[in-house]
Amino acid sequence: MGNASSMLTQYDIEEVQDHCNHLFSQQEILSLYERFCQLDRNAKGFISSDEFLSVPEFAMNPLSQRLLKMVDGLNFKDFVAFLSAFSPKAGNTRKIELIFKVYDSDCNGKVSFNDILEVLRDLSGPFMTDEQREQVLIQLLKEAGYTKDSYLLLDDFIKVFGSSNLRMEVEVPVD
Incomplete structure (x- = not known):
């Protein structure tokens, strides 16, 4: 190979x-x-x-x-x-692990407020100010039981996203 x-x-x-x-x-x-x-x-x-x-x-x-x-x-x-x-056959945990890795860009096994803020910045582009992003994120974390100083671990991502039906699929064309 x-x-x-x-x-x-x-x-x-x-x-x-x-x-x-x-x-x-x-x-x-x-x-x-x-x-x-x-x-x-x-x-x-x-x-x-x-x-x-x-x-x-x-x-x-x-x-x-x-x-x-x-x-x-x-x-x-x-x-x-x-x-x-x-893969459509992949379970939620496998998908959540990938999402976690996207947020955990320094690969330290935890996601900080700033890590999430960076992803939010990438996703929202110029459509939101940094202040708006921070306000949204603080409120979102508060609703999930976390603070701005919290670090999220993979288990936290699994807890938050675990019951969601994550649709992350790529079709592999087969001749």
Whole structure:
């Protein structure tokens, strides 16, 4: 699997399925491999930030810079594992873990008021002032039982989002 131009063996496919908790079928993994090879223009065996940004939907995402930190340099196996959060078969916990990682940009295992504020800034752009963002966030945290000084852990995200029906799905075209 090191060389992106080589074909996947049955063993490789099964190994990738195990790595992504069988959230993709063998045919979906083959389709994802084709896409991975298209993105890996220099056949290095991993996808760079620039290659990810060549996907218009990714480049246009207001959180693309945060996501780039998570995906830059992924090999195929890790690429599929990342995408597994977007599988219709993925449970809420897997999706929440990904959301948490987007907010936890310094990877310290906790999300601060400022971390959330940065994401809110990315999402709202020039449509809100920093003061408006802070007011909204303070009120939202208060309603959820937290303060501006609180740090949110993954368990807090699971508690807050756990009962939601999160719709984060990417369709994998299968020929």
